[in-house]
Amino acid sequence: MRMSELAAKEIVNLLTGERLGAVGECDLLLDEDSGRIRAFALPARRGLWLSRPARTIAWEAVRRIGPEVVIVELEEGQGSAPVG
Numbered sequence: 001m002r003m004s005e006l007a008a009k010e011i012v013n014l015l016t017g018e019r020l021g022a023v024g025e026c027d028l029l030l031d032e033d034s035g036r037i038r039a040f041a042l043p044a045r046r047g048l049w050l051s052r053p054a055r056t057i058a059w060e061a062v063r064r065i066g067p068e069v070v071i072v073e074l075e076e077g078q079g080s081a082p083v084g
Helices: 003-007
Strands: 010-013 019-022 027-030 037-042 055-058 062-065 069-072
Touching: none
Parallel strands: 010 069
Antiparallel strands: 010 019, 027 037, 037 055, 062 069
8 A cells, every 4th residue: 555545544443433633644653674654643633623632553553444544443541652
């Protein structure tokens, strides 16, 4: 899959149905040795009606990549710690 195809996809939490953001808004954290994606780093968003804290989602949380969405499985409070 090309990055341009991945960037257009929305990230959705399987357990809550919450839309977390688009892959195109994220920074990708890569493994320097293998070049594989380690995590998505979503920036904080603050607006008049919508506010979202910064969040890091480990690649292991990804359950499926569909035609329009990336489905991740995150329990409440999970996914905000930095990946180290």
